[in-house]
Amino acid sequence: MKQLDIGVAGAGPAGLAAALFLSRAGHRVEILERFETPAPVGSGLLMQPTGLTVLAALGLFDTIHALGSRIDRLHGADAVSGRTVLDVRYDAAPGGRYGLAVQRAALFNTLHDAAVAGGITIRTGVNLASVEQRGARAVLRNTEGQEAGGYDLVIDASGARSMLAAGSASAPAIRDLTYGAFWATLDGAGAIYDRNALSQRYDKAKVMIGLLPAGRAAVGEAERVAFFWSLKVADVEAVKAAGLERWKTVIRGYWPDCQPFLDQIGDWEQLTLARYAHRTTLPPYAGRLAFIGDSAHSTSPQLGQGANMALLDAAALCHALANSPDIPSALAAYGRVRRSHVRLFQLLSLAFTPFYQSDSSAIAWVRDRLVSTIAKVPPMPGLLAAIVAGTLIDPFASAGLKEHDWLGERQDGRGLPDGIAVKSRAQI
Template identity: 50%
Template sequence: MAGCGTAGLAAALLLHRDGHRVTLFERFDTPRPLGSGLLIQPTGQAVLRALGLEAELLARGAPVTRLIGDAAKRCVLDVRYAALKRGGVGIGVHRATLFSVLHDAVLDEGIGIETGRAIASCTGGRLHFTDSTQTGRFDLIVDAMGSRSPLVPATRPLTFGALWADLDWAGDFIPDALQQRYRRASVMAGVLPIGTPRHATGPRAALFWSLRGDRLADWRAAGLAAWKQELSTLWPATAPLLDQIADPDQLTFASYTHRTLRQPVEPGLIHIGDAWHSTSPQLGQGANMALLDAYALALGLRRARTLPDALAETIRLRRDQIQLYQLLSRLLTPVYQSDGAAIPWLRDRVMGPVSKRWPFTAAQAALVSGMVGHPLARLGLGSDA
């Protein structure tokens, strides 16, 4: 198992519990999550429930019932989980919360982790490391190293990334909503409640700011004061959050890629999570898709008699939903992260009002919750209706 992210840890647990011998390899000396906040949707929650790991996530996370986006004093996005037929909420968490829940379970079950093992390549069922050593032969190698995995072709990052900060919850924000502010599609800020991570003593918020990757150096050169002024002008309510930021190093820049491998399976090797498919963060499905992939892999191995058949079954279980969300992400990214003017104008004056009417309210909720494509029913984890 290559990679100690969400996909790798979840897959390791599932396969170990099914009786497979599993070893995790991680390039960092100490496995750790990167980034700040994320939303665990009902799909991801279902996998964690099947793993028996949902309780701490719910206890430490924050329930999110709405996604709200405003532009020029217009509400152009209002997604309500209540529109789902079966209800449900998203759970806002710090990435460290999800990581800790999975990592602790891996350690508790005695699954081996080899750290400080930077992988360079894979041939003949063996992993080759950058220090010129290699493993013995494995029946199956699972690539869960993310979008920058050395085992997949390199992909250029998307134009826009985002700066993230983990801060004390403060200010006049809706406690159960992901709120965003836009200026056209080139400027976007958001505040997500992420509950109380282990490293905190009270509720926290993830603040994010959309930024072109090629303008990161200019942002640093301009200084914090200029950025704080711009954000507080766009969204005055963020002032109590901005007051907590005194150093640029409090913000982490995340870049994103968009691609799907045509062939995620090779003899004795499968790519899952972002190593197989990665998108912009607009639909917030990355961690949830990774959990679904891990469960599909376990299910494929349970159902099939041969390894090739098991991997083919894994791909069959996941391909349709992945392709659908890849398409939707590609279509929606320019609506929220681009330098254009026409598309955000249509968003604000046409898409926004229309989206508040039935059946668009239900369609938006299904899309955001990850239910489009019926992934839970396909995996036997419940109904998506």
């Protein structure tokens, strides 16, 4: 395909990754960002083997790996009885995969620095409202109705509340989820927590508290921990009105080890409220407008796939453009290759959510006694590991990717827990 003029709406992980792929493929790319200064939004996230493979394809694996915390398992226990009700280990499936917990700032900075180094134009302070087809061009307009640019292709990576997606022919139906979560990124010094696990405590399905080691935002900084507490969005104001100390008392009662983290929270402003929605833009394109990341699909965060799916979208779209004769053919190919993977993990996220965020005591009882028992019986440990890793079906080949060589890392000691190194063949 000829060199294209491409506008990318949004300077989040999806938009930055897409811009990098397409710029390196020889296209003229510029990013349009609504904030005056691009910045990350949110606390910590769990990079899965899928997202890490995309970063490896961009040559950014070592950079993000140096900032993150290796995660080997997801562990959850009943806060009252202490009984383990969730224990998913990546090594239950073959291949040597693992997760990498990172601060959103680390992921953003890694991609943003690469975009700046690559000379990609980033226009800030541009609030986009709509896109119109004008011949073979897609013309963007801002919230004042002014033209913001004309392109051969526009990629919408502006998130779940995208105005471009809402106004398109593929406008998604949005189902706001009942539960959200308070998040904070805190110091872990002196605290007791598993440094290689996402740890959670539950009281039925109404309470979920979590600790995720999240590495550092930049080399040389102290490691941090992402703390989160699930709650109904409708209850947020009532919780705040009851007071911060009462909220802390509730959490201490469930999980005393959280005290060092609670001591760092002196104001509600330190907590970010995350709201979640289930939405699917079908097809993930309209005219010369393509949707990736949360503007294309979003759901609950139970499987930790959000940023990883967005990075896969970026890789798949670039691959489709590189292997199609024209833009309409490329967009159709992009929709086809992402369809099965996206729908599967949206379905799985919806299915798992009531077990961890709902008012149903019966579902929680089934989770704690039946599901947790079945999860230990082969082949379930391997299947659960593949679900968490995002590899239950292969997402790589159709996106033009080759999965990162996890076992090969052991030749130089990368990817191993702190303090462990493996000699190379030359040293033996």
